[in-house]
Amino acid sequence: MIPQSCLLIETKKFPILDGEKDEITNENMYGKALCKYLEAQLPSIGINVPFYCNEDWGWWLETDRNGFKMALCIYSDPDANPNPERYAILPSIQNGKKWSWSKFRSIDNSKNVLETIGAVEKLFKNDSDIRVVTRHDDYPF
Template identity: 30%
Template sequence: MDRFIHVRSANFTVAPPEDEHVVNEMYGQAFAEYVQNILRQNNVLSDDVYPEDWGWWVDAEMGNYSGGVLCHRSIQPDSGEVTFTCTLSRETDSYWSWKKWRKIDISSETASLLDILEKAFKADKDISFVCRTDDMLD
């Protein structure tokens, strides 16, 4: 399954307060908040957005899925073009639950979350959809 969604848009600019809490120049707060808004509009519980040293974390809970959407901003060295990427924090379609003492299948939630994001990106005229891949773009 292609778990990385890459988009481009001029709408996700660096806001002045972002400089105060960004780590390692990993900007992308506007994109992360946009992703959170998409999740909330689709009845996905999303309480928080915060910076990490690799990008931005957006909380996401839906059915058996509990984790986050990872958001990253990269600049192409040759062209200077900015690409925003998001993926899910859980890398597999199941996880071990110590509480339930068994593996929990989250394949339907994983597919739904990625489809929700992809559909919203494609519907937004201000976003040019780049692609959906099984890895980060170089």
């Protein structure tokens, strides 16, 4: 995991949406309201959101920032009842370097990952309805 690439937010802003319980694969893996929020807000800070979808572990939100593509993996607090108030946001790219056969060397993606996470963190911190925003080295739940 890239150090300080995980976010934890606390808010009542993203309740379970109508019909979301029927969409999720596994119990308590909510996050559609947060995905819809990010889909609407991220383009204003230069991050496009081509799509988002439910996965068995949570929600996948595809992002594109200046040609750098990765997803934000969104997890709700598994112990929340009834509405989650804590969400973890992790990058889909967890290793800073990857091998490029075409360049025949390792490519460091950690800067791009951390810049994207930093932009999302700033968006959250500027929203007065999101009371806590913290960074972590790994999955915080």
